[in-house]
Amino acid sequence: MLLNIFLMAPQGAEGGSSLLGFLPFVLIIVIMYFLMIRPQVKKQKEKQKLVDSLEKGDKIVTSGGIHGKISGFTDDGKTVILQVDEKVKINVDRSAVNLVKGKTQA
Template structure:
């Protein structure tokens, strides 16, 4: 008897049997894994960055999205003024601030 005939001769109850929820279990597991390993950590990082930007104050050393190192000289509602060199100040949006300098190790 051919193997194809064996599979085709299965009774309909055996082919349909089982809990339909078990058919979706792998998809549900994949969604849960994506949430805990990708979505949740990203949301946590965004929340921490938002809190950091709201807590900026004069004198904080920062790095911008463009890679410019500077020190905050003035803070407004939507923007900050960053001093990047002696008497050189740049006005930029708070969303352009990426991180503070306390995490960066000094190479001296």
């Protein structure tokens, strides 16, 4: 009985474009790109711009929550020498800089 019902069911439209079936998937991918991927890329560019603009004397906060003032850079330029107290200096990766609290007055 159940088999007869399935056999009597109308068949799909003949000659319909199979590309129309992929349209919802394409729309979902486009929406995901604009809602998830594009903002992340924009955020990464802003962070890279922030890291590239670091100068001696800037007050920064690292991703680990360390506050300090940039007293210099290493020779390779990948590491920031951060002064956290009068006689305390630490080396921090440039990529660990999360926020610039104050820029140096030029």
